[in-house]
Amino acid sequence: MTGATAEVVAAVLLVLSLGFAVLRPRGITEAAVAVPAAVLVVLLGIVPGHAALDTLRGFGPTVAFLAAILVFGHLCAEAGVFTYLGATAARLSGGDPPRLLGMVVALAAATTATLTLDATVVLLTPVVLATAARLAVPARPFAYACTRLANSGSLLLPVSNLTNLLAFGAAGLSFGRFGALMLLPWLVMCAGEWLALRVFFRGDLAGRAAARPDDVPPPPRYALVVLAATVASFVVASAVDVAPAWAALAGCVALLVPRLRGRDVHPWRLVGEASPGFCAFVLALAVVVDGVTRHGLHDALTDLVPSGTSFVALLALAALAAVLANAVNNLPATLALLPVVTGNPALVLAVLIGVNVGPNATYPGSLATLLWRRLLPADDKPRAGEFHRLGLLTVPVLVVAATAALWVALHAVGV
Template identity: 50%
Template sequence: MSPAVMSVVGVALLLAVLGFAFWRPRGLPEVVLAAPAAGATVLLGIASPQQAWESVHQLGPTLIFLGATLLIAHLLDRDGVFEWLGGILGVRSAGRPARLLLRVFIAAAVTTAVLSLDATVVLLTPAILVTVKRLRFAAAPPLYASAHLANSASLLLPVSNLTNLLAYQAVGLSFAGFTSLMALPWVGAVLVEYAVFRLYFRQQLVALPAAQQVSADTLRAAPRTCLAILAAILAGFGLSPLAGVESVWVAVAGASVLAVRALLRRETHPRALLREINVPFIAFVACLAIVVAGATSHGIESALAALLPSGTSWWSLVMIAGLAAALSNVVNNLPATLLLVAALGHPAAPAAVLAVLIGVNIGPNLTYTGSLATLLWRRVLVSKDAMPSLKTFTLLGVATAPAAIIVAVTGLWVALTYWG
């Protein structure tokens, strides 16, 4: 096949894989189509066996990290961390919807940053929904906040988003270095989201006579042991570079401690733990990397590289983030990250890679298809008989995403200029 034909076939395979992952007919795992597509990519010569192996090999630590963080989030949920957090939100809101929204913003931003956006979508969102129903508040403000912050608040740590993990390998920064550069973008994006939400939902944030209050007496006890282990894991992420230990092994150690504790207390069994690691999804990510490598190695990567600005000025970073946001809404932010990081070349300028992350993490708030997390959020709400509105989601995205990207890029530029 000619390079042009290979590109067409490769892109067709990529779109088929993404379409299947979005809609998951009959609830089948994403890997059901991704694995044959990856095999076809190699068999048809679109990607060589060496390219396929290198794609998966480079992702190895990232995939292990992903499995460990998924297991950590699940075990924290089993110990009641999110139920306890939902109760705290209800008590601290004091019967006022605006207070609840502020506390949901804080909880969702921290949960996303520390435990990843999947924890916010799958574990925190149902807890928020239960709290809202209990308080008889309007559900829309806090529920849409959980969706937006699952994306926008995933800028802070390498563990906050799978896109971060993919870029973390290419950026050449330590865990602390990555976090210090992304702290201002993270704060800026969350503040923009909060300001827009307060304005957009101002009529629904007025306290109503029918609203209820949650008594502190009804709160479950804080799961102190799990919270202490989580604090130790986070401390390990920050201190591990000093000992020459990669962050992935800190995550594995933390997951192992929580898993052994749960097994000894007979709260779970090995098969359940393996299920929560979500091996099919990890295999999907590996297969997707092979398909992306094949789809982009015959001219698309070069075309993207030509579109990307070569400098690291404020305007160049805005352009990179804008292109990343647009691409994430066309092909989803996961393959968009793989495409753009590859297009930036090796070694890539850290500023450019971090600008890509701003675009692929905030940009998906514009459409349901921008990230798998947003589709999962919608699926969670539908299963709870709380169908979200496409119109509201889109209007909020238009009102928040462009402004949040510009503010976040400005924060990145300031961090790079003054302490980068």
């Protein structure tokens, strides 16, 4: 099957896969529709079998890292890392809600940068909500900080977001060079998100906390040292051309060693924390998106993507990526745009600004946002109108600011 018919069939399968992933009826894994859809595009000849195998081989290391870092984040949480950091943030805030917001923004940005956005959504958000409840302050600004920084705070490192991992190879940059170029955009986003939340939720942030911060528990020193060493090993692994999945796996082993002595290891639970269903979904979605792009969409995007690296060109590309992310979710948007910009680091990084910052405009823009909303207690769930009003008011400004910062970094650091 080729031509317009193949394009339509592949597009329908993509929509069905994404729609099921968004809704997840009865908690059924995202892979339940995406995997059969990927098989179908191969059986129908929309994607040749050898091309599908090449796609799976190409994305295999990326998905392996995703599974390893999810387990690593879970082990950090069980070791008390997030509880300790949340209590420290509350203590340093002195019961002042605006100061606490700054602490939460910084903590969420750091967690996202080092442990991926999933750790911020799944592991940090409950700690932040519990901290707000103990201080008797409105939880909304702090809950929003977690989801906003889970997306826009993922600009810094190749390991911060699945979109970054996908783009890392296409950019042709070292781990260190990637981080150096994205440091300024990341800092601009952290400051911009704090300012946006500070203004939008100024009523919730007025006054003082009604309760005193709890005492800070003893720091989980071993886990914190392993965390720092693991993040450093990502840089070293990249320098010697070793897949970052091995560094994440080594971190998992280091955290498990003390627990092996007490036989406090549950293998099947660790397998579950690796989210095999979501990993299969990512691989299957890559095949389905290939079916969409190879029959017309790739050529259409090629015509839309600017060829230069001026500020205007970078901004146009970031805006295109942001619009596409909110239309079809940031993961397929990344998969569709990367083949068009592969080999041009400036354009690849501009795409990442669009697919990482842009999804804060709407719920469907990022699977992480949808997961965040599902996990929130009923009393803390945001109103759709409020969420989208905040997003539409701030995201366009933040995309412009991040793109300007990238343009400056490209000239200051060079590629």
